[in-house]
Amino acid sequence: MTKNNPGRFFEDYSVGQTIRHAVPRTVAEGERALYHALYPARHALYSSDEFAIACGLDGSPMDDLLAFHTVFGKTVPDISLNAIANLGYAEGRWHRPVWPGDTLRSESTVIGVKENSNGQSGVVWVRTRGINQVGDVVLDYVRWVMVRKRDPGAPAPEPVVPDLAIAVDPADLVLPEDLSFRDYDYDLAGEPHRWGNYEIGEKIDHVDGITIEEAEHMLATRLWQNTAKVHFDATQRPDGRRLIYGGHVISLARSLSFNGLANAQMIVALNAGAHANPCFAGDTVRAWSEVLDKAPTLAPGVGAIRLRLVATKGDSGVFALRGDDGKYLPEVLLDLDFWALMPV
Amino acid sequence: MTKNNPGRFFEDYSVGQTIRHAVPRTVAEGERALYHALYPARHALYSSDEFAIACGLDGSPMDDLLAFHTVFGKTVPDISLNAIANLGYAEGRWHRPVWPGDTLRSESTVIGVKENSNGQSGVVWVRTRGINQVGDVVLDYVRWVMVRKRDPGAPAPEPVVPDLAIAVDPADLVLPEDLSFRDYDYDLAGEPHRWGNYEIGEKIDHVDGITIEEAEHMLATRLWQNTAKVHFDATQRPDGRRLIYGGHVISLARSLSFNGLANAQMIVALNAGAHANPCFAGDTVRAWSEVLDKAPTLAPGVGAIRLRLVATKGDSGVFALRGDDGKYLPEVLLDLDFWALMPV
Amino acid sequence: MTKNNPGRFFEDYSVGQTIRHAVPRTVAEGERALYHALYPARHALYSSDEFAIACGLDGSPMDDLLAFHTVFGKTVPDISLNAIANLGYAEGRWHRPVWPGDTLRSESTVIGVKENSNGQSGVVWVRTRGINQVGDVVLDYVRWVMVRKRDPGAPAPEPVVPDLAIAVDPADLVLPEDLSFRDYDYDLAGEPHRWGNYEIGEKIDHVDGITIEEAEHMLATRLWQNTAKVHFDATQRPDGRRLIYGGHVISLARSLSFNGLANAQMIVALNAGAHANPCFAGDTVRAWSEVLDKAPTLAPGVGAIRLRLVATKGDSGVFALRGDDGKYLPEVLLDLDFWALMPV
Structure with missing residues (x-):
């Protein structure tokens, strides 16, 4: 057998x-540090115990x-x-x-x-x-x-x-107990833009790009104990390339989105997601976002924002997504739809 | 001077x-997390505090x-x-x-x-x-x-x-105090195969492969504070290649062996080992094992299994090891002989 | 907007x-472990809680x-x-x-x-x-x-x-409270050379070299949450190369300097620093040091040593620095001037 x-x-x-x-x-702390080495993660709530405590949590989750x-x-x-x-x-x-x-x-x-x-x-x-x-x-x-x-x-x-469901109903979002953005420090968070400053339909170019290396996506994918052969074994595809775990692109794009959405601190719901095209080492990943919806929450000073986050290996400033045929353009890597929490 | x-x-x-x-x-936790990022390590006892506690330990070592x-x-x-x-x-x-x-x-x-x-x-x-x-x-x-x-x-x-000694006598194996596999959870461990299911002489193809990058083996080798120049300095060899630390191949092969030996949880003795051929970045490492011996232990539900673990840059399914001349085949990277502990 | x-x-x-x-x-521990994976850091005070405790600290900082x-x-x-x-x-x-x-x-x-x-x-x-x-x-x-x-x-x-100031006055150096090198263990630290063995003007070739990979410097630079585009985005320069964060070269050189300055345990002042030439993946970094000054301190058994640390992609044994025109030679990457603490 x-x-x-x-x-x-x-x-x-x-x-x-x-x-x-x-x-x-x-x-534990090791995985946290690796997450920050693998992705340009800067959202303050996940970077600083003190910031998280000031937001009502016991520390940085x-x-x-x-x-x-x-x-x-x-x-x-x-x-x-x-x-x-x-x-x-x-x-x-x-x-x-x-x-x-x-x-x-x-x-x-x-x-x-x-x-x-x-x-x-x-x-x-x-x-x-x-x-x-x-x-x-x-x-x-x-x-x-x-x-x-x-x-x-x-x-x-x-x-x-x-x-x-097309999207999680905002009434069903679960917020961390005692979360409050009433004493939110915008300087430390990195940007002044609050929930009230974002309009439905608004698009944000996150500007920055990261060129991916094989070692990085493999370190990440092993850390999550994802065993899919195509991510690790260059002999699995005729072209000798390793397919990058789609979640690696999600984390790259989300981290890049700090630049323009620094205050979208926590993701609380995943509405939809498509890995539009495969991503390979050598690709330079950029990201843009679109505000899809907004909803108040019961937590003090906390609003929910529904975002489309698009990762692209093209220019993020042209907000490209689909062609005339309705299909994703070849440079689009990811189309993610989620709810995040922001200070109002 | x-x-x-x-x-x-x-x-x-x-x-x-x-x-x-x-x-x-x-x-500490940082080294643990890096170990899991560098190698596809999935043995449950080293992955989960809860699993280790259920096996009688104070937490995951x-x-x-x-x-x-x-x-x-x-x-x-x-x-x-x-x-x-x-x-x-x-x-x-x-x-x-x-x-x-x-x-x-x-x-x-x-x-x-x-x-x-x-x-x-x-x-x-x-x-x-x-x-x-x-x-x-x-x-x-x-x-x-x-x-x-x-x-x-x-x-x-x-x-x-x-x-x-050719091999450590099973009577001399040291087991962690209070180790017990009596309440072992095979679902969480990942495979149903217990000590009693393995026969001496049986060979297991671990199937999966990992293509190595320079950055990965250097991160690992630095983490162990191994200072041998050939691992880090591309000018040390005429061919401009960095020789990969043999221990990196050991950990890769051991981690790959999860697929077929998920329940060989702990290594407790190293009987012998040969770094049969050098390993370089770009090599795709695979592994196979052979059951060399088995022995009972005094710990509840715990058996010892002696394994040959072979890392190869060829096909692990052909179980290649030595040529007709008795020498290691050129695709063989590692021939390791060790005792591990399994649930009986 | x-x-x-x-x-x-x-x-x-x-x-x-x-x-x-x-x-x-x-x-926390995660960042510490990553620092040791990214750089060949071996100074005992930052490697071992026990060693640091023996030097009067509460643990390894x-x-x-x-x-x-x-x-x-x-x-x-x-x-x-x-x-x-x-x-x-x-x-x-x-x-x-x-x-x-x-x-x-x-x-x-x-x-x-x-x-x-x-x-x-x-x-x-x-x-x-x-x-x-x-x-x-x-x-x-x-x-x-x-x-x-x-x-x-x-x-x-x-x-x-x-x-x-050209350099921090030794009288202004701040030493960690309770630091003492009176019971310093030279075996564990790795070298016998004490403060008294170094002469002003002495140059030390640190011998070892490390060839840099893209993945490594990006992991490091992200870990420090440094967002400069040129370090990550291969499309930023016409030659498609990513410029390596100067601090990455500082840490590489400092870690390489263990070999000859293992007892220069702690950096306590940065007097000056120049990133003489850009560094790119594929460069093999070596280092040499020059003793610029020495000063006693009030802490038991602790002396201060002022060092020039030079990183080069050439031969560190020729101690090259500037050409006849007074400009840094093209192979010089870094010229750093700092005070460190050593056992006397």
Whole structure:
């Protein structure tokens, strides 16, 4: 019997099934420092204990996307080892901060399956939960992937396509307990622009660019214990290139967005996301944002802002996204839709 | 008087001599996180405090090989700065876990010397001990290297060749106090295969590959404070390549072996090891294992498994090792023999 | 209104003005470990809690240059985003150690401005202070940069050129409270050479070299939250190269200087510094030092040594510095002048 993990195929998923993913992981100051070395992360709430304490927290939590990558990475051996494509995200919410010393594990429940008409593959929808050492959910999100069938002759399951929200309702956003931006220090945060200064439809060019190296995306992707071969093994593709983990591009773009959105401190919901085109070492990644929506919150001085964050290997100042055919332009790497919290 | 360190030559070693190596080092959460960024390390006991606590420990210790590299690195300026070849390891044992916050230093005692017949160099055997801040030995092993003579005309010492065990006797393995795999969680560990499922002689292809970058092996080798010039300085070799620290290949191979040996949680003894061929940036490293032996232990639910771990830059599925001439095949990078602990 | 940060231009600075820089940063074990992975840092006081405790401290502080880079990085968006050249440093002093868990922020006061005769740019002098979470200054230094004017037609300000000391007076050095080298362990520190063994005028070749990779200097520069585009974005220069942050070269050279100056444990003052030539990935950096001065201190067993530290991409053994024209030779990367503390 072969002992290495062949991954799951389309036939191995059924609606209602729950998968407990390996390997739990304790995250602490080391992961925090690496996050800041790998990405130009500067949002003050995740950089300074003192700043976070002034915002009502007990200290600086682990970066919101660090929590996401840690939870996501665990799902790869069970969900996407044989995936052909990572199709989308929906209904993602951060339920509570992850603190240094917390141990995270992940569980996924299959909520949809639909075989493709070619009979070679199918789409699987899962709801994944990140769970800390006391059993609290820190994060959950829906993700769907296209997965190969092991046996093309296997019968197609009854199709189940979940009904997913276009965006998380602002009333459903979960804010960290005691969060307050009433005594917010704009000097230390880096920019004077508050929630009230952003208008729906406004676009922001984040200006800066980062040229990616192979070593960097591999360090990151290993840190999240993501085992997908294409990120590490240059012999996996005929062109000898390693495909960069889409989450690496998310974190790059989010960090670059500091320049113009320094006060969009915390991501609290992931509405949608598309990895529009593959990213490779040598690409220079830039980012731009569009304000999609705004909503008040019950926390003192805190507003929610819904943002489209676009990563591009082209000029971020032209705000390019889709061509006349409605398809993503070739230079667009990422189209992410999320809710963040800002001082009002 | 020149103040920089010229290293020791063959004449500088004599049997019985003990060398206290510089520089002591405190290791903590930062080193742990870097270990996980540098290697695809996923063994649950070294990833999760909760998992380790469920196995009877106080928390997740520092990775066994991280301890090894830290202890080994300190010996380089005194033992191998002028070494021509790193010839072997024997009788290595881990005596107790290294915890975050521990400070390690190293000492080596010369246990053998033998001049080569060419009169230009000789072999030196040392037993190295890694010692923590309270004076306990955490790790010891024998290593032998071929070292240049300063003066080819210097007289040859009386040859002393230590009598080394082929492998550590399982009765001599030291297990961490209170270790128990009675309540082992196979889901969280990542694989269902237990000690009883492995047969002596069985070979496991670990499937995955990692293409190495210069930045990665240098980050690792600096982290272990290993100062050998060939790892860092591209002008040291005529071909302009940097030789990768053999320990980097050990950690890569061990981490890759998760896929098929996820439950071989802790390395407790190093029986032998050969760096069969040099490794360079651009090589894609794969690994396979062979079960050499098995032994019960006194700890609840814990068995010992003796493994050969082979790193190769070729196909790991063909289990290649030596040619008809008995020599390592050119694609073989590492042949390591160790004892690990598994749930029975 | 554009929301991203255009940086400040020469007209935006006036003498007496104080700028509170974003973003505060908590530094801990993670940053320490990364510092040791990025640089071949081996000075025992910054490597081992036990060694530091034996020297009278509460534990091992964060590396002196890690503190400098962290403080410096915060100033970049306000001081040097539009800088044409980084002209010099003076009167830098470390006032107290930075401990794991400390949160640092930076403030700069403009102490000089002088428009260049071309009317296109000017020189700005600032005194920058690094401040910890209880409001204590941990570090201060003067730095001057050449900055573009936004509008070449804007009137020139009254020139103010600060009167800066050639070197910090040894009487003004601040030593960590309770520091003592009376029980100094030379074996563990790595070299036997004490303060009394160094002569003014003596030059030391540090021998070792490190070939730099793009990934490494970007990881470092991001870790210090330095946002200068030229370090990260390969499209910023016509030759497609990324300019390496000068501070990266400082830390490389200082770490390489262990080999010959292992006992120059702590930097306590920065007298002067010039980034003589730009450094790029692929360069192999070496270092040499010259003893410029020596002074006793009041701390038990502690002497101060004033060192010139030169980084070169040429042969460090020829001690090259300036040509017959008085200009730095093309292979010289850095000329740094500082005070360090040694056991007498």
